[in-house]
Amino acid sequence: MARSGKDTDKRIKTGRGRTASQIRWLERQLNDPYVKQAKADRYRSRAAYKLIELDEKFGLLQNASRVVDLGIAPGGWAQVVRKKRPKAGIVGIDLLEVEPIEGVTILQMDFMDDAAPDALTEALDGPPDLVLSDMAANTVGHKQTDHLRTMGLVETAVDFAVQTLEPGGAFVAKVLAGGTDNELLKLLKANFTSVKHAKPPASRKGSSEWYVVAKGFKGRD
The missing domain is CATH 3.40.50.150 (Vaccinia Virus protein VP39)
Structure with missing residues (x-):
């Protein structure tokens, strides 16, 4: 799968109402190239x-x-x-x-x-x-x-x-x-x-x- 080096890591700015593990999961999702590609290819999951x-x-x-x-x-x-x-x-x-x-x-x-x-x-x-x-x-x-x-x-x-x-x-x-x-x-x-x-x-x-x-x-x- 092609990956672009142009994207910079995204960070969740506020943890209001979220646990530390939830924040890490959200950041991982936002920065995961497979998640982005799945959306582009209309697959329901990165799996x-x-x-x-x-x-x-x-x-x-x-x-x-x-x-x-x-x-x-x-x-x-x-x-x-x-x-x-x-x-x-x-x-x-x-x-x-x-x-x-x-x-x-x-x-x-x-x-x-x-x-x-x-x-x-x-x-x-x-x-x-x-x-x-x-x-x-x-x-x-x-x-x-x-x-x-x-x-x-x-x-x-x-x-x-x-x-x-x-x-x-x-x-x-x-x-x-x-x-x-x-x-x-x-x-x-x-x-x-x-x-x-x-x-x-x-x-x-x-x-x-x-x-x-x-x-x-x-x-x-």
């Missing part, structure tokens, strides 16, 4: 560029025809898929309400609900060839607890992918620093021909997030 960069590196969207977006809110990833693969079937799920996106089916429900997998595959009208997950558990400030909660979501997403993906399909999920747990990594390697970790440039430098990218689903016996 869109994470998928764009992962796609540039791994060719995830090249042949995607049926895509599942787990944790779709606010919709940036689905917008990227829609833009690059306008004829693909796309279904997303999130606990949060998401504004409609043309050509995308959005389910407002908990992915951890037992009914979610069937609801997703029925809405897609066929097995997905790409499962995307940008889900992360709400943090509580305790690193070990936050890690376990997020990895629980990743494990459920992996299980969904293994149970539903079309042979040759791909899976992408957000994980935290340290990458995928050993048992989960073993499961992915058993089911995909290629498993790698990546941190796209759009991920903030101070963020602990990484992504696991699994390609070439071997299929179910």
Whole structure:
């Protein structure tokens, strides 16, 4: 993504009614080139560029025809898929309400609900060839607890992918620093021909997030 060196950092002049962390967040947003680019490109969030960069590196969207977006809110990833693969079937799920996106089916429900997998595959009208997950558990400030909660979501997403993906399909999920747990990594390697970790440039430098990218689903016996 092109960046201009002309902009000077903006500072919030008053902290009235705001905490120090809120002021830092606002300043970071104002000075973030990805936030500015997202507005220019009409993406709903800067996270869109994470998928764009992962796609540039791994060719995830090249042949995607049926895509599942787990944790779709606010919709940036689905917008990227829609833009690059306008004829693909796309279904997303999130606990949060998401504004409609043309050509995308959005389910407002908990992915951890037992009914979610069937609801997703029925809405897609066929097995997905790409499962995307940008889900992360709400943090509580305790690193070990936050890690376990997020990895629980990743494990459920992996299980969904293994149970539903079309042979040759791909899976992408957000994980935290340290990458995928050993048992989960073993499961992915058993089911995909290629498993790698990546941190796209759009991920903030101070963020602990990484992504696991699994390609070439071997299929179910």
